[in-house]
Amino acid sequence: MNTNSNSVAVITGATSGIGQIAAIDLAKLGMKLVLTARSRERAEETSRRINEAAPNSEVVFFYGDLSVMADVKRIGEEIQSAYSQIDVLVNNAGLHAFKQRITSEGFSEMMAVNYLAPWLLTLILLPSLKASSKARIINVASEASRNHGVLALPEDLTDTADFTARGSSAIYGKTKLLNIMFAGELSHQLSGTGVAVHSLNPGFNVTGLGRELWFAPMLERVLKWLRIGDPRKGAEIITRLAVDPQYEGVTGGYYNVGTGKSIHPVHPGGDHAMQNKLWKETQRLLQQREWI
Numbered sequence: 001m002n003t004n005s006n007s008v009a010v011i012t013g014a015t016s017g018i019g020q021i022a023a024i025d026l027a028k029l030g031m032k033l034v035l036t037a038r039s040r041e042r043a044e045e046t047s048r049r050i051n052e053a054a055p056n057s058e059v060v061f062f063y064g065d066l067s068v069m070a071d072v073k074r075i076g077e078e079i080q081s082a083y084s085q086i087d088v089l090v091n092n093a094g095l096h097a098f099k100q101r102i103t104s105e106g107f108s109e110m111m112a113v114n115y116l117a118p119w120l121l122t123l124i125l126l127p128s129l130k131a132s133s134k135a136r137i138i139n140v141a142s143e144a145s146r147n148h149g150v151l152a153l154p155e156d157l158t159d160t161a162d163f164t165a166r167g168s169s170a171i172y173g174k175t176k177l178l179n180i181m182f183a184g185e186l187s188h189q190l191s192g193t194g195v196a197v198h199s200l201n202p203g204f205n206v207t208g209l210g211r212e213l214w215f216a217p218m219l220e221r222v223l224k225w226l227r228i229g230d231p232r233k234g235a236e237i238i239t240r241l242a243v244d245p246q247y248e249g250v251t252g253g254y255y256n257v258g259t260g261k262s263i264h265p266v267h268p269g270g271d272h273a274m275q276n277k278l279w280k281e282t283q284r285l286l287q288q289r290e291w292i
Contacts, residue, residue: 008086009242010034010079010125012066012118013093015042018140018202020049021235022090022242027054029243034079034086036093037061066093066117067103069291076124086128088242091118091179092140096172098165105289108160110168114175116157119182119282120291129195134248137186138241139199140234141254144169145177146266153274154281178278180254180265185275187252196251198241202234203257233257 009026013019014035023033027050037043043061050059062078064071079086094114101109107116122137129135149170156174163171180199187197237257241247246260256263268274286292 007031007088008034008083009088009090010036010083010086011088011090011092012036012121013140015039015046018231018234018238019090019092020046021232022092022238023059024050024053025235025239026088026242027057027059030057031088032058033060034083035059035061036066036075037063038065066121067107067109067112069105069107069112069116069120069286069289072117072120073124073291076121080125080128083128085131086125086135087132088136088138089122089125089129090138090140090238090242091122092138092238093117094140094175096168098168100160100162102160106160107158108171110171110175111157111159114172115178115182116282116286118179120286122186123292126190126195130190130193133194135195136242136247137183137195137197138238139179139183139197140202140238141179141183141199142173142176143201143203143263144173145180145269146173148173148177148266151177151268151274153277154285157281157285177266177269180269181271181275181278182282183254184252184270184272185279188272188275189279191251196247196249198247198251198253198255200237200241200255201257201263202237 009031011019011023014023015037023035027033047059050057062075064075066072095110097110103109103112118139129137147169183197183199190197234257237255237260240260241255254263254265264270
């Protein structure tokens, strides 16, 4: 992809971690940044960091809570209205919750943020993505998807059962499996449109997802000292998938941090029938609530 000052990149979860680093990298390449945030304070700090690294870059924030589908719909419609053409969409926002929290709309917070929000946002932004000649949609998934327990559709989408900190890993992994499956189905639906869809494994990163652990700040300092979990590596694969000519003309891939090579997802991640079933069940669920 040839980036220029008119290229627009939409990134969720860009006020910290790999999302923020990827935003800085894309700003350095001259792309206009459209970012989502809950906190205006964190958004202002992120904007300052981006402008320090890439002076005169254009950064616009849209505010809302990605665990609330009504907010996701509003944000998506605001972005779609403001930008008739979008060249890159990075669905990066995510969390690993260590206990069950139920949103005001009755969903498990982890399922809402990690899977339902990117699904809905992507659907709303599709007209603007199709308007670009070579748009790319990038889902930040994870090899944690291999620890997803048993997939049950549509039950998993609305499961609000309590879980322990130990049991949270399977729930988190399941949401990341759904990201891979969603990307796979969407790549089939968008075949021939010029819009490519990919998912990626960002590897282990010390920032962001461990923020709910009381010892996370101390752990982060130790791991950084040991040079383990460098978030720049996770950000690099996002940037590569967004702009590298290597990924032009291909779609539906799942790529690994570091090498950038294709990974075969755990079953049923690559099963087209299951991908299609997931899409239809998600669509039915969101239509029932009149979000689409």
